[in-house]
Amino acid sequence: MNKFWTVLAFTVANKFRTKSFVVTSLIIAIVISIGLNAPYFISKFQTDETVNVGVIEGSSEMLPLLDQHVGGQERAGLELVVVPDQGSLEDNERVLKERIAAGEIAGYLLFGEADANGFPMMTYKSEKAMDFGTVNQLQQALQAIKVQVVAPALGLTAEQVNQINAPIALNKVQISVGEGAGNVGDAGKTEGEIAVATGFVYVMVIVLFIGVMASGQLIATEITAEKSSRVMEILVTSVSPLKQMFGKIFGMFIVGISQLLLLGAVALANIALPHNRSLFADMNIDLSSVGFLLIFYAVLFYLMGYFLYAAMFAAVGSIVSRTEDLGQAIMPVTFLSMIGYFIAIFGISAPDSTLITVTSFIPFFSPFIMFLRVGLTDPAVWEVWLAIGLLAATIFVTGWLAAKIYRTGVLMYGKRPSLKELRRAMRAYKI
Structure with missing residues (x-):
């Protein structure tokens, strides 16, 4: 177990020390600050000329x-x-x-x-x-x-x-009509709460997609780089492949979460500025209307989505011997995450459509789409937890399969092996 923590600590420290990570975080923080303050800056340049x-x-x-x-x-x-x-x-x-x-x-x-x-x-x-x-x-x-x-x-x-x-006052309130369904939003949402929830869901879907893509590709790249430089041959003699894989996954997770917390703190600091507070008040935007339950599901689906795709990226990275071949190898996993992301983004305008309802139960898409339904519609609690259960089972199976592939793949060099060659190598290594 000590070796697992050693791999995790090394992964975190190594990534924090890289200049690209620091520069990227700084650039994103500046972009967030400029974006949140853009309306204020624009208003300063506007004149009341007749x-x-x-x-x-x-x-x-x-x-x-x-x-x-x-x-x-x-x-x-x-x-x-x-x-x-x-x-x-x-x-x-x-x-x-x-x-x-x-x-x-x-x-x-x-x-x-x-x-x-x-x-x-x-x-x-x-x-x-x-x-x-x-x-x-x-x-x-x-x-x-x-x-x-x-x-x-x-x-x-x-x-x-x-x-x-005189204008007509028409307020919109989202309600639940399912009898005994125990729906997530039984209390209903007002028009302002729906607007805030829509913005929150939109941001979180983007954050999940970027987190999955960035962290997953970094995991795969690091594993492939260790293989191509033959460092992996030294590592497997002191640390088991299983501890290596999960150490890298959890280490990169800590790096990603740290970056998100930093950028979130930057965003909150800018939102708390007096001119932005007054702007949100004028637009009737109350960020406190984002309920605890929605935040809970946002965190839960982010964690589950990350670990699902991180295991898949790690497995793919372990069977590639050259970094030049990595882009093509991870393309299926990338497309899988992109499908879920784009369905969610385009489904924001129709969150109760049949496509959204069906795909929300597909584990590879659930982190994006079921969270969309929780935020913008009123799914039954059993639907949400059925999707979570299917997603948890898929993470377990994917993690188990990824571990077997990783233990075999890190010992195989040359061209990327086919599925038959992987199965044959697993039997030979008794994995």
Whole structure:
């Protein structure tokens, strides 16, 4: 048992000392900090400059109403610049374009003939191809004016118009309707809680995938490198292959968890900054609504997913003698994890679909997809623990098989052995 801890400690210390690990962790921490503070930085560069819109004097009876509406807004961002009428459309546009070239206005609004509803056709022209913000503000202002003009003709009072335009309050709550099912979310989730849970699930699925891929490939690479440099021949004489494999798996797990805890602390420190706290409050995002049960399942599925794929990567790494051949050898395991990841990511928009329900019970996909169902739907408790039981059984079988392959594979050199050659070698070594 002491040799197992020796391998584990060596794996952890060796990885912590590598420059690539330190630099990568630092870069990811910086990226997280920039990403979480990006809205604050962007807001600092935004200005409240008013956009000047040119209009021809007397071109429409609505101009006074439009000017009154735009000027009455607290933060309209628009200001009408009245240009004297030149007598013809061509001359008017020429003058307006000169005003744009001089920087006096950003664009101009032209009023045309009335449509079937008696409202004039309007065109906004500017040099900017993506000037959607100004167009949207003009549309909102003109729509309000249209209501103001049409309502009296229909005999509606201002109070009646306000009642018609008042938004409808519709709250969404997720509930459980399974009788006696003992569903995970029996208490139900409000709309805000659903939004927070969706974000949490999305982040955790990505974290699991990155953790599985990064740690798994590091395990396989380290084992193959030891074989290719013939260091493995020395190691097997002092430490049994089984202790080597599990020592590397657990050691890399500690490295991965340490990195995740560091990055999580960086994220929490940035979220706790005053400007970010106020931003989350304005968006009605309450991170405390992530329940203990969801966090428990996140940790559980992460651990089980890691050990399942780590054993598979270790087994594959043990049968490869050259690092050049490793990428092709681990491709099936990589594809297996990618399938579960992409099903979960694309299934966020339809977490109760048949595909999600069925694949959540497939052990190689359960860490991604069953966690998705726990976070976004309301599966029965027996469904969740059935998936966990199947996943635990698969981890046991995979670990047992990986150990047999590892003990055989580390002693085999040359080209990657086939399954028949592996079985033949296992019989020869009495494994």
